[in-house]
Amino acid sequence: MNKSSGYSKRAEINMRFSEFEMPPMQDVLIVGRKAPIGPEAARRMVDILSPDQYVIERFDHPIIEALVIKKSLLNLLPKEKLVSTILDEGSRLADEKTIIKAQMSITLQISKSIEL
Amino acid sequence: MIKRVSQIMRTDFERLNLLDSVQKAIELSLNRKQDYFPVLDQGAPIGVVTYKELLDAHPNRIIADTSVKRYPTLSLRESIWGAQNVFDHCDAGALLVMDEQELVGMLERNVLATEISTYFDPLTGLYNSSYLYSSAETLIRKGQEISIVFIDVDNFGQINKGYGHTVGDNVLKEMAQTLKHSIPRDAYLCRYGGDEFAVVTTYDEATCKRFCMHLQRRISSIAYSREVQVSVAVGVSGGRRGQVSLDNPVSAICNLINLASLASTKAKDTKDKLCIEGYIDLDSIA
Numbered sequence: 001m002n003k004s005s006g007y008s009k010r011a012e013i014n015m016r017f018s019e020f021e022m023p024p025m026q027d028v029l030i031v032g033r034k035a036p037i038g039p040e041a042a043r044r045m046v047d048i049l050s051p052d053q054y055v056i057e058r059f060d061h062p063i064i065e066a067l068v069i070k071k072s073l074l075n076l077l078p079k080e081k082l083v084s085t086i087l088d089e090g091s092r093l094a095d096e097k098t099i100i101k102a103q104m105s106i107t108l109q110i111s112k113s114i115e116l
Numbered sequence: 117m118i119k120r121v122s123q124i125m126r127t128d129f130e131r132l133n134l135l136d137s138v139q140k141a142i143e144l145s146l147n148r149k150q151d152y153f154p155v156l157d158q159g160a161p162i163g164v165v166t167y168k169e170l171l172d173a174h175p176n177r178i179i180a181d182t183s184v185k186r187y188p189t190l191s192l193r194e195s196i197w198g199a200q201n202v203f204d205h206c207d208a209g210a211l212l213v214m215d216e217q218e219l220v221g222m223l224e225r226n227v228l229a230t231e232i233s234t235y236f237d238p239l240t241g242l243y244n245s246s247y248l249y250s251s252a253e254t255l256i257r258k259g260q261e262i263s264i265v266f267i268d269v270d271n272f273g274q275i276n277k278g279y280g281h282t283v284g285d286n287v288l289k290e291m292a293q294t295l296k297h298s299i300p301r302d303a304y305l306c307r308y309g310g311d312e313f314a315v316v317t318t319y320d321e322a323t324c325k326r327f328c329m330h331l332q333r334r335i336s337s338i339a340y341s342r343e344v345q346v347s348v349a350v351g352v353s354g355g356r357r358g359q360v361s362l363d364n365p366v367s368a369i370c371n372l373i374n375l376a377s378l379a380s381t382k383a384k385d386t387k388d389k390l391c392i393e394g395y396i397d398l399d400s401i402a
Binding site for chain 2: 036040041
């Protein structure tokens with residue numbers, strides 16, 4: 001009689017490597033009112049990972065509690081314009097439980113004429 | 117005589133750190149049956165968070181990202197009346213109690229309310245004498261001079277005997293209501309006991325005399341139950357602040373109240389039913 005065991009245990013391992021984003025956010029983080037990470041935790045995270053590169057703006061807004069904004073963006077646009085644009089678009093996507101990271105691409109078009 | 121915050125505060129409580137998780141705080145709250153938590157930043161108390169606020173926050177959040185409210189703190193030596201005053205001016209459910217820079221206790225609003233309720237005179241709805249002592253002490257500690265006005269109903273025993281005790285009680289209630297509405301915001305009224313009421317003010321002798329005459333007119337103009345005719349004798353004593361700071365003004369206050377009480381007895385034999393016992397240095401009677 002040929003007795004087979006009929007039982008085996010195997011493991012398959014798949015690995016994916018990718019570079020850790022530094023910091024793990026890009027230009028803007030939109031923090032919902034009931035998101036798992038609040039603005040203070042976000043501030044401490046970016047202050048440790050990328051000191052002096054981000055600012056936190058808190059709001060009295062029904063969905064969005066705060067924005068974490070890369071400081072360099074504020075060199076291109078006035079803060080009020082940037083914030084109102086992000087809030088306007090962000091509040092259509094975000095709900096109070098989410099954290100959304102946003103990439104901003106800003107192109108300035110300047111045309112100047114000078115006397116010759 | 118004057119109950120302090122240290123006598124009614126809670127000392128067995130958990131503290132939260134700004135970086136603790138909301139989940140940990142909720143578990144603590146359920147295990148320890150604690151609804152209010154002091155929040156510390158590097159050991160120093162910065163505010164209070166409530167169980168309800170913890171439930172509103174995501175459990176993964178840190179305490180710093182919940183609604184930590186920064187309220188005034190209470191001193192360990194504050195009277196319960198001083199604590200009541202602080203609660204009256206904020207919406208806190210609990211306040212932190214400090215001994216100098218150290219967090220030593222927590223006082224919950226409902227605990228204080230229960231304590232304060234025992235100082236109400238059930239007949240008139242006024243505070244009892246403990247309130248007077250505490251108010252006088254607060255004024256003296258602020259550097260104010262004080263006057264004690266002692267109001268004694270004339271022949272109250274005769275009213276009780278002639279009309280019955282329920283009429284006597286009604287007279288006291290009606291008088292208490294009138295006094296309550298005649299007392300300015302910077303004076304503090306209590307039912308001292310029996311047919312005696314007392315007020316502490318910061319008025320000087322001349323102002324206090326006018327104030328007493330005003331009270332006498334108001335009291336005698338009330339239409340009392342069964343048309344009982346009521347008059348009062350008023351005794352006044354006053355304390356000036358000397359150069360010496362008073363570590364424990366309570367004994368000076370006791371003496372002032374006693375002087376005012378004796379003055380009200382003397383006043384019964386005077387024409388205008390008012391006797392001012394003169395103003396003396398608090399240091400000399402402390």
